[in-house]
Amino acid sequence: MTDHPLVIFTPSGKRGRFPVGTPVLTAARQLGVDLDSVCGGRGICSKCQITPGYGEFSKHGVTVASDALSGWNSVEERYKSKRGLIDGRRLGCQAQVMGDVVIDVPPESQVHKQVIRKSATERHIEMDPATRLYFVSVAEPDMHEPTGDFERLALALRDQWQIEDIEADLAIMRRLQPALRKGAWSVTVALHKGNHDMRHRVLDIWPGFHDAPIHGLAIDLGSTTIAAHLCDLGDGRVLASSGLMNPQIRFGEDLMSRVSYAMMNPGGDVEMTRAVREAINALAVSIAAEGGVEAASVYEVVIVCNPVMHHLLLGIDPVELGQAPFALATSGSLSLDARDLDFAALNRAARVYLLPCIAGHVGADAAAVALSEQPDQSDDMVLIVDVGTNAEILLGNKHRVLACSSPTGPAFEGAQISSGQRAAPGAIERVQIDPLTKEPRFKVIGSDLWSTDAGFAEATATTGISGICGSGIIEAVAEMRMAGLVDQGGLIGSPEQTGTWRTTPEGRTHSYVLHDGTAEGGPKIMVTQGDIRAIQLAKSALYAGARLLMDEMGIDKVDRVTLAGAFGAHISPKHAMVLGMIPDAPLDHVTSAGNAAGTGARIALCNVAARSQIEATVHQIHKVETAIEPRFQEHFVNASAIPHAVDPFPELSAIVTLPNVSFNTSGGGADGRRRRRG
């Protein structure tokens, strides 16, 4: 044994020598080892659990004796008996270094623990949320060295947590003195770190040690739907995901009609602001209930949205966004008090962070997609398409990233579709149509069974089969095309032409009967000619935006395509390709990323450094304006066919056969002359 034994931490490999008797937590801090502690080493929080290794560690060149750490003590015994401790584990604040030792820090004891994202790409989020809890012991007041209780709290945070620049509002000042006295001069504070000014604001205070979890909301505020994730700010777990329709739909289905509403109706913007704030408040209440927590335990909200929603949420008249040069009132990120946005359901001190906008038509949602998918870190040329009422499109690699938005309309979200609905239990999300029999089968959200599987009726008894969501309608139209029920121009054939009763006359056109639940009192779910036209318009706009970026980049092909859906549903790459939503790419290089904007919001929620990162990144993204670009119109007009005439799909032909049918001689041409709405 030496006076200064060697301490080696795994998995970091950090090592150093410390005096005999040094607590393991102290050694970890001095070496910069990522070992958590909320109570600051007082044996209360148990966050600093470690696993000492004994015996020979040839890799590290040390042999660890059985008395390398101080003996099991009463604090650990009490903790174990009351709250449990895995065998072999010690509390890092209690165990002292007595000899050379190898110490493993298990993942759950790491502050910056990594959370696996539940999505196709399986990327990790390093936990470093803006708001965290700190337990602190405050010096008692001394008449002869008079300073305020708050000043002594700030001093304690500096000494015990190395945190400077503490501030608090009057509501906290009011509660400070009773809390300190009730907690016998120890308190737990929820501290919020500003990513701009690095000041720390006290959001909440409790007497003594308090470790009830605190929560955050990541909100993707779309034109049609509002989606939210409720996260535990301690470990990043998603406790609930939920959403609702944006109530602003009653003022206009797409963004430009809402801007028009604001222009035509004095106070119209105020009405829309109130509507969306109330909806978010209501969503916060319902998602908290779903996650089994109090809405008042939500201290952080991150919101991503397009510029019009951004301005309407903030209470800024969006009129300038309706006309060139599409000037934003503010493009930078914003840190606000939740009560400034009337989010009364949340904790009264809750903070809201809005990601920066890229441009007047390319919003914080696009920034969130960039944060999630990181095209600026990519070696190969990647096209990222975030499908919503307004599609956000990013194209680039580590050298250059371009962005635009494209007004696809709400069809991809199941709106403006005859049987459309948002992605919720009971919605059809997957569709297959047999090319021979023209008979469909489908899956609904909430069940893994196909509708033709045994037990499907029972599995869907509670949800019913209520409509088609965005991914469902994309698959339905693509499958109809592949089954020869729809021609290249998008026309649905008559029963005589298709050979199935399911393409049934509806007025002067035909509709495909996907499911007839009327016998059981359910809806008749059809894909109408109007639905096909809506999808054609949407996909043409999407395709045209992507092509425009490719023109700007000077390329004809991309290496990879990432499909993201605004509302969590995964879009099938094959069906997206059949529809011609996206330009050519090897099909196995097309992936579906789920709700990338929502993921970006969640990253910014869980990691404060990511906020600074995306704020820097958006300045590097070059934005292309679709609204004034004649080539956009040109691409749009040419993109109407399924598949369109301009770009054949050499990659796709290996997988699917698109029948060469035409139900109407004027089909493709007539569609080609249709003008985009708005």
Next chain:
Amino acid sequence: MTDHPLVIFTPSGKRGRFPVGTPVLTAARQLGVDLDSVCGGRGICSKCQITPGYGEFSKHGVTVASDALSGWNSVEERYKSKRGLIDGRRLGCQAQVMGDVVIDVPPESQVHKQVIRKSATERHIEMDPATRLYFVSVAEPDMHEPTGDFERLALALRDQWQIEDIEADLAIMRRLQPALRKGAWSVTVALHKGNHDMRHRVLDIWPGFHDAPIHGLAIDLGSTTIAAHLCDLGDGRVLASSGLMNPQIRFGEDLMSRVSYAMMNPGGDVEMTRAVREAINALAVSIAAEGGVEAASVYEVVIVCNPVMHHLLLGIDPVELGQAPFALATSGSLSLDARDLDFAALNRAARVYLLPCIAGHVGADAAAVALSEQPDQSDDMVLIVDVGTNAEILLGNKHRVLACSSPTGPAFEGAQISSGQRAAPGAIERVQIDPLTKEPRFKVIGSDLWSTDAGFAEATATTGISGICGSGIIEAVAEMRMAGLVDQGGLIGSPEQTGTWRTTPEGRTHSYVLHDGTAEGGPKIMVTQGDIRAIQLAKSALYAGARLLMDEMGIDKVDRVTLAGAFGAHISPKHAMVLGMIPDAPLDHVTSAGNAAGTGARIALCNVAARSQIEATVHQIHKVETAIEPRFQEHFVNASAIPHAVDPFPELSAIVTLPNVSFNTSGGGADGRRRRRG
């Protein structure tokens, strides 16, 4: 003529060489010459007026030719014809340097112009308010370089005014776009500079050039009275000074009874908070009306007050201040939104600054006195006494400063005095009593005439003679003592003993009739035995506090005494000495500083650097706690006599003769045993 003529500015003496054609304003900026400009050199604001000198300047070694500046131009002509320009003046932004030149910057063109304080000490306040107006031209939006309007405003402020770190709340964001467009991409903003974080917050915005003055309030919030100065934040002028009684008096006359009220009545602190906030709001409305401005033009408030008022204003329960160790919830300075204090009458974006407290019994008012009187800069040992319901006492020099507070009660403010009132028109503020005839004469606030002068009745016809203010009661009691109407123990003699009908029986004691206005329907103004007792208690507390500090400093004598009154009235040094309010000092070294706390508030209002200065200074002030110091009681008991028995007044005997009368054998002793209330 050279390519780079020499430019010399007076009075600063700064000089430098500049290319021919350089505007004088540009040269001034590059040399750091203090030359004002609100419009940033656009010939709009005329703040940059300068006076060129021509001919031989032997002192500077230059001869200035008549064409040393460019010719009088159309901008100057238009300005002169529309708004007037003194002959010989030029606009610094228009006149260009053509040859060697000497340029005088008149005082009104200096940003940091000095304003003469209306007080005995005639000290200067350098103008550098936290909130100032800036005119700025903002780049128009560009679709191809998309940034928000706010971000371009921030950029313009950086480029045109070298101001970084701009922030704005949602209300400003809402008004930004219309203002920019209405002002054709020029706006004037009111910017508030935080003295802690050096961030600038946009408080208001106007289209184009706007130079309506903006205002600030300096408030001395006392236990008994609330006094305010309304200042022009451009030039520091005091537009109105006004005050009202603190409505919290109904909850308790002194601080400890208010703390008791809060302890005994649940919600009592909330009641008191509401009362004082409403009073300040009402005062803001009335003082704005008096100054002829809108209350909404007030963007800044500085408040100084004792710790109990401080906590009650902030909505913090003052219970901890009622018991040792007298812990403040917060001792540091505070920067708040006026709306957090419910000051709804002010501009909605107005900011409030509270000076730091020194200790649990020594508040922001003492800090304000220190800022105004600067004992820490003094070569000689100065005693500063700020007389209020709670007296703030400072003792020290540049080596060491001590502070304490002493609970004098409200007598010195005219409260608890039978005919007492606050200092307002109609109040008796000066008193003389003829030692032979025992007849009084007096002056009232609002007239310079003595009551015995011809025309006094006419001069006071509108105000009447309503009562006695703080300085009046001090003079009255001292004059009664000097005229032999009151003995050393404080007892008023009977008519037989004094030889005048004016010491008239009132119950078991006597009162002195100062003025009988009953014939004209006015009040009968008397000094009662109770008034004398109240003044004796107050002065004993004051004296004891001062002595305690002298003990702590280890001195028996001070070099200077500064008397400050909380409500603007000037206390007569001679009468204060006769009363024994203050320890010995050469009478010509005793000065009256008016409302030093209010002046300190006004300094912090007009000069943002003074805020940082006093924040640093308070840490250097050593605080002495009177409440637990046995010697305070001892000094207090010994200080009751007029003059008291312990310290004779050798200095004073040269000026006044104190008659050796005694109306009651037990007088001095009986008073000496009286206990302090509270």
